[in-house]
Amino acid sequence: MSVSHITTHILDQVTGRPAAGVGAVLYSVADDGGAEVVAKGVTNADGRIKDLGPEELPAGTYRIEFATGDYFAATGTATFYPTVALTFSLDNPAEHYHVPLLLSPFAFSTYRGS
Numbered sequence: 001m002s003v004s005h006i007t008t009h010i011l012d013q014v015t016g017r018p019a020a021g022v023g024a025v026l027y028s029v030a031d032d033g034g035a036e037v038v039a040k041g042v043t044n045a046d047g048r049i050k051d052l053g054p055e056e057l058p059a060g061t062y063r064i065e066f067a068t069g070d071y072f073a074a075t076g077t078a079t080f081y082p083t084v085a086l087t088f089s090l091d092n093p094a095e096h097y098h099v100p101l102l103l104s105p106f107a108f109s110t111y112r113g114s
Helices: 068-074
Strands: 006-012 023-029 035-042 048-052 060-066 084-090 101-104 107-110
Touching: 006 060, 023 048, 035 048, 084 101
Parallel strands: 006 101
Antiparallel strands: 006 048, 023 035, 023 060, 060 084, 101 107
């Protein structure tokens, strides 16, 4: 597999560098709020996970949970966010979905990437 249907990357906004070694879990979220693990991964030296899940996924709601507390603990940095969970809708199964995380110890943001 070259690139999965859903990919991500994390930029540490304090250092201006990719956040390497961050664990992530991709969940499929049911209408009743229940969730099932689809895949797990860890960001590489460039802060990316290119193989987070299969090459194709059905339309639905998904969530990526990032182990940000572990990342900051490894760098000796206090943080307000032990985890960051990003929930999003995969509406078009024909499109690639890139879900980046811009991270600092006390704030984060995201956007629909390409």
